[in-house]
Amino acid sequence: MMELIERLYPLCRSITGQGVRETLDIIGEDLDLQRHEVPSGTQVFDWEIPREWTIRDAYIADAAGRRVVDFREHNLHVLNYSAPVSMRMRRDDLAEHVFTMPDRPDWIPYRTSYYRETWGFCLTHNQWVGLPDGEYQVHIDSTLAPGALTLAECVLPGESEQEILFSTHICHPSLCNDNLSGIAVQTRLFQWLSRRARRYTYRAVFVPGTIGSLTWLWLNRDRLDGVRGGLVLSGLGDAGGFTYKRSRQGRSWMDRIVEQALSDAGVQWQCREFSPYGYDERQYCSPGFNLAVGRLSRTPYGEYPQYHTSADNLEFVSENQLDGALRACQRIVEYLEADRYLHNLSPYGEPQLGKRGLYGAVGGGSGPDEFRMAMLWVLNLADGTYSLLDMAERSGQPLGLLAEAADALAQAGLLEPGAP
Numbered sequence: 085m086m087e088l089i090e091r092l093y094p095l096c097r098s099i100t101g102q103g104v105r106e107t108l109d110i111i112g113e114d115l116d117l118q119r120h121e122v123p124s125g126t127q128v129f130d131w132e133i134p135r136e137w138t139i140r141d142a143y144i145a146d147a148a149g150r151r152v153v154d155f156r157e158h159n160l161h162v163l164n165y166s167a168p169v170s171m172r173m174r175r176d177d178l179a180e181h182v183f184t185m186p187d188r189p190d191w192i193p194y195r196t197s198y199y200r201e202t203w204g205f206c207l208t209h210n211q212w213v214g215l216p217d218g219e220y221q222v223h224i225d226s227t228l229a230p231g232a233l234t235l236a237e238c239v240l241p242g243e244s245e246q247e248i249l250f251s252t253h254i255c256h257p258s259l260c261n262d263n264l265s266g267i268a269v270q271t272r273l274f275q276w277l278s279r280r281a282r283r284y285t286y287r288a289v290f291v292p293g294t295i296g297s298l299t300w301l302w303l304n305r306d307r308l309d310g311v312r313g314g315l316v317l318s319g320l321g322d323a324g325g326f327t328y329k330r331s332r333q334g335r336s337w338m339d340r341i342v343e344q345a346l347s348d349a350g351v352q353w354q355c356r357e358f359s360p361y362g363y364d365e366r367q368y369c370s371p372g373f374n375l376a377v378g379r380l381s382r383t384p385y386g387e388y389p390q391y392h393t394s395a396d397n398l399e400f401v402s403e404n405q406l407d408g409a410l411r412a413c414q415r416i417v418e419y420l421e422a423d424r425y426l427h428n429l430s431p432y433g434e435p436q437l438g439k440r441g442l443y444g445a446v447g448g449g450s451g452p453d454e455f456r457m458a459m460l461w462v463l464n465l466a467d468g469t470y471s472l473l474d475m476a477e478r479s480g481q482p483l484g485l486l487a488e489a490a491d492a493l494a495q496a497g498l499l500e501p502g503a504p
Protein backbone atom coordinates (compact mmCIF):
# COMPACT_ATOMS: atom_id res chain seq x y z
CA MET A 85 0.00 0.00 0.00
CA MET A 86 2.89 2.39 0.70
CA GLU A 87 4.01 1.91 -2.89
CA LEU A 88 0.63 3.11 -4.13
CA ILE A 89 0.66 6.02 -1.70
CA GLU A 90 4.15 7.05 -2.82
CA ARG A 91 2.95 7.21 -6.43
CA LEU A 92 -0.16 9.21 -5.57
CA TYR A 93 1.48 11.59 -3.08
CA PRO A 94 2.99 14.11 -5.53
CA LEU A 95 -0.26 14.69 -7.49
CA CYS A 96 -2.05 17.97 -6.86
CA ARG A 97 -5.62 16.81 -6.36
CA SER A 98 -8.64 18.99 -5.73
CA ILE A 99 -12.42 18.49 -5.96
CA THR A 100 -12.17 18.69 -9.76
CA GLY A 101 -9.42 18.59 -12.34
CA GLN A 102 -6.51 16.67 -13.70
CA GLY A 103 -5.13 15.56 -10.33
CA VAL A 104 -8.29 13.55 -9.68
CA ARG A 105 -8.16 11.97 -13.15
CA GLU A 106 -4.49 11.01 -12.80
CA THR A 107 -5.26 9.51 -9.39
CA LEU A 108 -8.06 7.42 -10.90
CA ASP A 109 -5.72 6.37 -13.74
CA ILE A 110 -3.36 4.88 -11.16
CA ILE A 111 -6.13 3.20 -9.12
CA GLY A 112 -7.49 1.92 -12.44
CA GLU A 113 -4.32 -0.13 -12.93
CA ASP A 114 -5.46 -2.29 -10.00
CA LEU A 115 -9.26 -2.10 -10.21
CA ASP A 116 -11.80 -2.17 -13.00
CA LEU A 117 -13.19 1.37 -12.64
CA GLN A 118 -16.24 2.96 -14.20
CA ARG A 119 -15.66 6.67 -14.45
CA HIS A 120 -18.28 9.42 -14.48
CA GLU A 121 -17.72 13.01 -15.60
CA VAL A 122 -20.50 15.35 -14.50
CA PRO A 123 -20.41 18.78 -16.16
CA SER A 124 -19.87 22.02 -14.27
CA GLY A 125 -23.14 23.79 -13.59
CA THR A 126 -25.12 20.56 -13.09
CA GLN A 127 -27.55 20.96 -10.24
CA VAL A 128 -26.98 18.22 -7.64
CA PHE A 129 -29.63 18.43 -4.94
CA ASP A 130 -28.98 21.82 -3.28
CA TRP A 131 -25.49 22.10 -4.80
CA GLU A 132 -23.99 22.86 -8.17
CA ILE A 133 -20.97 21.21 -9.78
CA PRO A 134 -18.32 23.95 -9.65
CA ARG A 135 -16.03 25.10 -12.41
CA GLU A 136 -13.02 22.86 -12.96
CA TRP A 137 -9.74 23.98 -11.48
CA THR A 138 -6.46 23.63 -13.34
CA ILE A 139 -3.19 24.61 -11.69
CA ARG A 140 0.04 24.87 -13.64
CA ASP A 141 2.38 26.96 -11.51
CA ALA A 142 2.41 29.28 -8.51
CA TYR A 143 5.11 31.23 -6.72
CA ILE A 144 6.07 34.27 -4.69
CA ALA A 145 9.30 35.83 -5.96
CA ASP A 146 11.45 38.49 -4.30
CA ALA A 147 12.72 41.68 -5.93
CA ALA A 148 15.65 39.76 -7.42
CA GLY A 149 13.23 37.33 -9.12
CA ARG A 150 14.16 34.46 -6.80
CA ARG A 151 11.24 32.14 -5.96
CA VAL A 152 10.86 32.27 -2.19
CA VAL A 153 7.67 30.17 -2.17
CA ASP A 154 7.32 27.65 -4.97
CA PHE A 155 4.38 25.38 -5.84
CA ARG A 156 6.84 23.08 -7.61
CA GLU A 157 8.42 22.28 -4.23
CA HIS A 158 5.14 21.46 -2.46
CA ASN A 159 1.63 21.54 -3.86
CA LEU A 160 0.23 22.62 -0.48
CA HIS A 161 1.87 26.02 -1.09
CA VAL A 162 -1.04 27.19 -3.21
CA LEU A 163 -4.46 27.75 -1.64
CA ASN A 164 -6.43 24.93 -3.27
CA TYR A 165 -8.84 26.33 -5.89
CA SER A 166 -6.99 29.66 -6.11
CA ALA A 167 -8.07 31.99 -8.89
CA PRO A 168 -5.25 33.20 -11.19
CA VAL A 169 -3.23 36.25 -10.14
CA SER A 170 -0.08 37.97 -11.33
CA MET A 171 0.97 41.21 -9.68
CA ARG A 172 3.54 42.96 -7.58
CA MET A 173 2.58 43.74 -4.02
CA ARG A 174 4.02 44.82 -0.72
CA ARG A 175 4.54 42.26 2.05
CA ASP A 176 1.85 43.95 4.19
CA ASP A 177 -0.76 43.50 1.47
CA LEU A 178 0.42 39.99 0.68
CA ALA A 179 -0.18 39.06 4.34
CA GLU A 180 -3.93 38.97 3.69
CA HIS A 181 -3.40 36.13 1.25
CA VAL A 182 -0.92 34.12 3.30
CA PHE A 183 -1.74 31.21 5.63
CA THR A 184 0.75 29.91 8.18
CA MET A 185 0.73 27.98 11.47
CA PRO A 186 2.57 30.04 14.10
CA ASP A 187 2.34 27.20 16.62
CA ARG A 188 3.87 24.71 14.14
CA PRO A 189 6.38 26.96 12.41
CA ASP A 190 7.89 24.23 10.19
CA TRP A 191 4.64 22.89 8.75
CA ILE A 192 2.67 24.10 5.73
CA PRO A 193 -1.09 24.25 6.37
CA TYR A 194 -3.59 22.82 3.86
CA ARG A 195 -6.28 25.35 3.00
CA THR A 196 -9.01 25.37 0.36
CA SER A 197 -11.40 27.91 -1.08
CA TYR A 198 -13.77 25.85 -3.21
CA TYR A 199 -16.90 27.90 -2.98
CA ARG A 200 -15.57 31.47 -2.61
CA GLU A 201 -13.33 32.82 -5.35
CA THR A 202 -10.04 34.12 -3.99
CA TRP A 203 -6.35 33.29 -4.13
CA GLY A 204 -3.65 32.60 -1.58
CA PHE A 205 -0.47 30.89 -0.49
CA CYS A 206 0.23 28.51 2.36
CA LEU A 207 3.73 28.49 3.81
CA THR A 208 5.62 27.58 6.90
CA HIS A 209 5.57 30.28 9.52
CA ASN A 210 9.37 30.32 9.46
CA GLN A 211 9.31 30.98 5.71
CA TRP A 212 6.93 33.88 6.23
CA VAL A 213 8.79 35.56 9.11
CA GLY A 214 11.99 35.15 7.09
CA LEU A 215 10.66 37.35 4.29
CA PRO A 216 11.84 40.96 4.73
CA ASP A 217 9.59 43.95 4.03
CA GLY A 218 9.54 44.99 0.43
CA GLU A 219 7.87 44.19 -2.86
CA TYR A 220 7.08 40.69 -4.10
CA GLN A 221 5.87 39.26 -7.36
CA VAL A 222 2.93 36.90 -6.82
CA HIS A 223 1.96 34.58 -9.59
CA ILE A 224 -0.68 31.84 -9.76
CA ASP A 225 -1.10 30.28 -13.18
CA SER A 226 -4.47 28.59 -12.76
CA THR A 227 -7.79 28.33 -14.59
CA LEU A 228 -11.32 28.11 -13.24
CA ALA A 229 -13.43 27.18 -16.23
CA PRO A 230 -16.40 25.02 -17.20
CA GLY A 231 -15.34 21.39 -17.13
CA ALA A 232 -16.49 18.43 -15.05
CA LEU A 233 -16.38 16.70 -11.73
CA THR A 234 -14.81 13.25 -11.95
CA LEU A 235 -15.69 10.25 -9.81
CA ALA A 236 -15.28 6.52 -10.21
CA GLU A 237 -16.62 3.26 -8.89
CA CYS A 238 -15.73 -0.41 -8.97
CA VAL A 239 -18.64 -2.84 -8.80
CA LEU A 240 -18.12 -6.50 -7.92
CA PRO A 241 -21.39 -8.39 -8.42
CA GLY A 242 -22.42 -11.08 -5.94
CA GLU A 243 -25.19 -13.69 -5.74
CA SER A 244 -27.46 -10.98 -4.39
CA GLU A 245 -28.05 -7.55 -5.87
CA GLN A 246 -28.08 -6.18 -2.35
CA GLU A 247 -25.09 -3.94 -2.05
CA ILE A 248 -22.36 -3.09 0.40
CA LEU A 249 -20.89 0.34 -0.24
CA PHE A 250 -17.33 1.43 0.51
CA SER A 251 -16.47 5.08 -0.08
CA THR A 252 -13.31 7.14 0.19
CA HIS A 253 -12.42 10.71 -0.78
CA ILE A 254 -9.83 11.54 -3.42
CA CYS A 255 -9.68 15.35 -3.33
CA HIS A 256 -6.72 16.15 -1.10
CA PRO A 257 -3.30 16.97 -2.60
CA SER A 258 -0.09 15.80 -0.92
CA LEU A 259 -1.61 14.44 2.29
CA CYS A 260 -1.14 10.81 3.23
CA ASN A 261 -3.35 9.81 6.11
CA ASP A 262 -6.20 12.09 5.15
CA ASN A 263 -7.06 10.78 1.72
CA LEU A 264 -4.31 8.44 0.49
CA SER A 265 -4.63 5.87 3.29
CA GLY A 266 -8.33 5.42 2.49
CA ILE A 267 -7.59 5.11 -1.22
CA ALA A 268 -4.89 2.49 -0.61
CA VAL A 269 -6.95 0.34 1.78
CA GLN A 270 -10.08 0.50 -0.38
CA THR A 271 -8.11 -0.41 -3.51
CA ARG A 272 -6.41 -3.42 -1.92
CA LEU A 273 -9.68 -4.51 -0.27
CA PHE A 274 -11.44 -4.62 -3.62
CA GLN A 275 -8.55 -6.46 -5.29
CA TRP A 276 -8.93 -9.09 -2.57
CA LEU A 277 -12.74 -9.09 -2.91
CA SER A 278 -12.49 -9.54 -6.67
CA ARG A 279 -10.81 -12.92 -6.13
CA ARG A 280 -13.37 -14.42 -3.75
CA ALA A 281 -16.94 -15.72 -4.02
CA ARG A 282 -19.46 -13.08 -2.93
CA ARG A 283 -22.98 -13.28 -1.61
CA TYR A 284 -23.40 -9.52 -1.73
CA THR A 285 -22.55 -7.05 -4.44
CA TYR A 286 -19.73 -4.73 -3.41
CA ARG A 287 -19.29 -1.20 -4.67
CA ALA A 288 -16.16 0.91 -4.11
CA VAL A 289 -16.78 4.60 -4.64
CA PHE A 290 -13.87 7.01 -5.14
CA VAL A 291 -15.17 10.58 -4.89
CA PRO A 292 -14.06 14.12 -4.18
CA GLY A 293 -15.24 14.97 -0.64
CA THR A 294 -18.78 16.31 -0.12
CA ILE A 295 -19.65 17.39 -3.68
CA GLY A 296 -18.45 14.02 -5.00
CA SER A 297 -20.51 11.88 -2.62
CA LEU A 298 -23.50 14.15 -3.23
CA THR A 299 -23.01 13.65 -6.96
CA TRP A 300 -22.77 9.86 -6.54
CA LEU A 301 -25.99 9.91 -4.47
CA TRP A 302 -27.65 12.07 -7.10
CA LEU A 303 -26.62 9.73 -9.93
CA ASN A 304 -27.91 6.73 -7.96
CA ARG A 305 -30.91 8.30 -6.26
CA ASP A 306 -33.36 5.78 -7.75
CA ARG A 307 -31.50 2.66 -6.72
CA LEU A 308 -30.36 3.34 -3.16
CA ASP A 309 -32.85 0.85 -1.72
CA GLY A 310 -30.37 -1.88 -2.65
CA VAL A 311 -27.68 -0.52 -0.32
CA ARG A 312 -27.72 -2.70 2.80
CA GLY A 313 -24.87 -0.92 4.49
CA GLY A 314 -21.58 0.74 3.95
CA LEU A 315 -18.40 2.21 5.31
CA VAL A 316 -16.52 5.42 4.68
CA LEU A 317 -12.79 4.71 4.88
CA SER A 318 -10.45 7.53 5.87
CA GLY A 319 -7.43 8.16 8.06
CA LEU A 320 -6.29 4.55 8.38
CA GLY A 321 -2.49 4.84 8.29
CA ASP A 322 -1.53 6.70 11.48
CA ALA A 323 -0.22 5.05 14.63
CA GLY A 324 -3.52 5.16 16.55
CA GLY A 325 -6.12 2.49 17.28
CA PHE A 326 -9.39 2.27 15.37
CA THR A 327 -12.38 4.56 15.71
CA TYR A 328 -15.73 3.39 14.40
CA LYS A 329 -18.30 6.13 13.92
CA ARG A 330 -21.78 4.66 13.85
CA SER A 331 -24.24 5.38 11.10
CA ARG A 332 -27.18 7.66 11.78
CA GLN A 333 -29.29 4.53 12.28
CA GLY A 334 -26.89 3.60 15.09
CA ARG A 335 -27.65 -0.10 15.54
CA SER A 336 -28.09 -1.22 11.96
CA TRP A 337 -26.86 -4.60 10.76
CA MET A 338 -23.77 -2.86 9.33
CA ASP A 339 -23.01 -1.08 12.61
CA ARG A 340 -23.37 -4.30 14.59
CA ILE A 341 -21.20 -6.31 12.18
CA VAL A 342 -18.41 -3.72 12.27
CA GLU A 343 -18.45 -3.55 16.05
CA GLN A 344 -18.46 -7.33 16.35
CA ALA A 345 -15.57 -7.63 13.88
CA LEU A 346 -13.45 -5.04 15.68
CA SER A 347 -14.18 -6.62 19.07
CA ASP A 348 -13.29 -10.10 17.84
CA ALA A 349 -10.12 -8.89 16.12
CA GLY A 350 -8.49 -8.10 19.46
CA VAL A 351 -7.44 -4.68 18.24
CA GLN A 352 -7.61 -1.41 20.10
CA TRP A 353 -10.76 0.44 19.05
CA GLN A 354 -13.37 2.90 20.23
CA CYS A 355 -16.90 3.62 19.15
CA ARG A 356 -18.33 7.06 18.46
CA GLU A 357 -21.98 7.90 18.02
CA PHE A 358 -23.10 9.49 14.78
CA SER A 359 -22.83 13.25 14.38
CA PRO A 360 -23.76 15.29 11.31
CA TYR A 361 -20.16 16.40 10.76
CA GLY A 362 -17.09 14.65 9.40
CA TYR A 363 -16.42 12.98 6.06
CA ASP A 364 -18.88 11.74 3.45
CA GLU A 365 -20.90 9.69 5.96
CA ARG A 366 -22.73 12.94 6.65
CA GLN A 367 -24.09 12.88 3.09
CA TYR A 368 -24.91 9.14 3.03
CA CYS A 369 -26.59 9.59 6.42
CA SER A 370 -28.54 12.74 5.57
CA PRO A 371 -32.19 12.17 6.51
CA GLY A 372 -33.46 11.79 2.93
CA PHE A 373 -31.15 8.78 2.43
CA ASN A 374 -30.42 7.55 5.96
CA LEU A 375 -28.17 4.79 4.65
CA ALA A 376 -26.52 2.46 7.17
CA VAL A 377 -23.09 3.90 6.43
CA GLY A 378 -20.58 4.28 9.25
CA ARG A 379 -16.97 5.42 9.15
CA LEU A 380 -13.81 3.52 9.95
CA SER A 381 -10.73 5.57 10.84
CA ARG A 382 -7.80 5.35 13.19
CA THR A 383 -7.27 8.64 15.08
CA PRO A 384 -10.27 10.80 14.12
CA TYR A 385 -9.57 13.77 11.86
CA GLY A 386 -8.70 16.95 13.69
CA GLU A 387 -7.51 15.00 16.73
CA TYR A 388 -3.88 14.72 15.60
CA PRO A 389 -1.76 17.83 15.05
CA GLN A 390 -0.51 16.68 11.63
CA TYR A 391 -4.08 16.75 10.26
CA HIS A 392 -4.37 19.04 7.21
CA THR A 393 -0.69 19.99 7.27
CA SER A 394 2.44 19.06 5.37
CA ALA A 395 3.34 16.81 8.33
CA ASP A 396 0.66 14.36 7.16
CA ASN A 397 3.36 12.99 4.90
CA LEU A 398 4.92 9.68 3.88
CA GLU A 399 6.51 9.28 7.33
CA PHE A 400 3.21 9.76 9.14
CA VAL A 401 1.65 6.57 7.76
CA SER A 402 3.06 3.05 7.74
CA GLU A 403 2.52 -0.21 5.91
CA ASN A 404 1.94 -1.94 9.22
CA GLN A 405 -0.98 0.30 10.18
CA LEU A 406 -2.44 0.23 6.68
CA ASP A 407 -2.20 -3.54 6.73
CA GLY A 408 -4.00 -3.69 10.08
CA ALA A 409 -6.78 -1.56 8.58
CA LEU A 410 -7.01 -3.81 5.53
CA ARG A 411 -7.29 -6.88 7.77
CA ALA A 412 -10.03 -5.21 9.81
CA CYS A 413 -11.96 -4.47 6.60
CA GLN A 414 -11.47 -8.05 5.42
CA ARG A 415 -12.85 -9.37 8.69
CA ILE A 416 -15.86 -7.05 8.35
CA VAL A 417 -16.50 -8.43 4.86
CA GLU A 418 -16.09 -12.03 6.08
CA TYR A 419 -18.64 -11.37 8.81
CA LEU A 420 -21.10 -9.71 6.42
CA GLU A 421 -20.80 -12.74 4.18
CA ALA A 422 -21.01 -15.34 6.96
CA ASP A 423 -23.97 -13.90 8.83
CA ARG A 424 -27.20 -15.89 8.31
CA TYR A 425 -30.04 -17.57 10.15
CA LEU A 426 -29.58 -21.22 11.11
CA HIS A 427 -31.91 -24.12 11.92
CA ASN A 428 -30.99 -26.91 14.32
CA LEU A 429 -32.29 -30.13 12.77
CA SER A 430 -32.02 -32.04 16.07
CA PRO A 431 -33.45 -29.65 18.63
CA TYR A 432 -34.88 -32.18 21.15
CA GLY A 433 -32.08 -32.47 23.65
CA GLU A 434 -28.43 -32.04 22.80
CA PRO A 435 -27.45 -34.12 19.80
CA GLN A 436 -24.63 -36.52 20.53
CA LEU A 437 -21.54 -34.89 19.13
CA GLY A 438 -19.16 -37.78 19.87
CA LYS A 439 -20.72 -40.27 17.49
CA ARG A 440 -20.47 -37.71 14.71
CA GLY A 441 -16.78 -37.14 15.34
CA LEU A 442 -17.39 -33.62 16.57
CA TYR A 443 -16.63 -34.06 20.22
CA GLY A 444 -12.88 -33.63 19.95
CA ALA A 445 -13.05 -31.56 16.79
CA VAL A 446 -10.62 -28.72 16.58
CA GLY A 447 -11.50 -25.57 14.68
CA GLY A 448 -8.96 -23.40 12.95
CA GLY A 449 -6.37 -22.65 15.59
CA SER A 450 -8.67 -22.77 18.61
CA GLY A 451 -8.69 -25.32 21.39
CA PRO A 452 -11.30 -28.11 21.52
CA ASP A 453 -13.10 -26.67 24.51
CA GLU A 454 -13.58 -23.34 22.87
CA PHE A 455 -14.81 -24.93 19.67
CA ARG A 456 -17.15 -27.30 21.50
CA MET A 457 -18.58 -24.35 23.39
CA ALA A 458 -19.19 -22.54 20.11
CA MET A 459 -20.98 -25.62 18.72
CA LEU A 460 -23.20 -25.81 21.80
CA TRP A 461 -24.14 -22.15 21.46
CA VAL A 462 -24.93 -22.54 17.78
CA LEU A 463 -27.04 -25.65 18.39
CA ASN A 464 -28.90 -23.97 21.20
CA LEU A 465 -29.67 -20.71 19.44
CA ALA A 466 -30.22 -22.07 15.93
CA ASP A 467 -34.00 -21.97 16.23
CA GLY A 468 -34.41 -19.86 13.13
CA THR A 469 -34.79 -16.59 15.03
CA TYR A 470 -31.08 -16.00 15.65
CA SER A 471 -28.57 -14.98 13.02
CA LEU A 472 -24.90 -15.71 13.60
CA LEU A 473 -24.50 -12.08 14.59
CA ASP A 474 -27.30 -12.40 17.16
CA MET A 475 -25.59 -15.52 18.48
CA ALA A 476 -22.23 -13.76 18.77
CA GLU A 477 -23.79 -10.86 20.65
CA ARG A 478 -25.70 -13.13 23.03
CA SER A 479 -22.95 -15.70 23.66
CA GLY A 480 -19.89 -13.47 23.71
CA GLN A 481 -18.23 -15.92 21.30
CA PRO A 482 -16.39 -14.57 18.25
CA LEU A 483 -18.58 -14.59 15.16
CA GLY A 484 -15.81 -16.20 13.12
CA LEU A 485 -15.62 -19.13 15.56
CA LEU A 486 -19.41 -19.57 15.57
CA ALA A 487 -19.36 -19.60 11.77
CA GLU A 488 -16.73 -22.38 11.81
CA ALA A 489 -18.78 -24.32 14.33
CA ALA A 490 -21.90 -23.88 12.20
CA ASP A 491 -20.03 -25.20 9.16
CA ALA A 492 -18.93 -28.31 11.07
CA LEU A 493 -22.48 -28.89 12.34
CA ALA A 494 -23.96 -28.42 8.89
CA GLN A 495 -21.52 -30.95 7.46
CA ALA A 496 -22.59 -33.41 10.13
CA GLY A 497 -26.22 -32.92 9.08
CA LEU A 498 -27.23 -31.26 12.33
CA LEU A 499 -27.85 -27.81 10.98
CA GLU A 500 -29.42 -26.17 7.97
CA PRO A 501 -28.29 -22.75 6.92
CA GLY A 502 -31.21 -20.42 6.33
CA ALA A 503 -31.71 -17.06 4.73
CA PRO A 504 -29.19 -14.26 5.07
Ligand code: ZN
Pocket residue numbers: 256262392
Ligand atom coordinates in the same frame (compact mmCIF):
# COMPACT_ATOMS: atom_id res chain seq x y z
ZN1 ZN B 1 -9.44 16.46 4.93
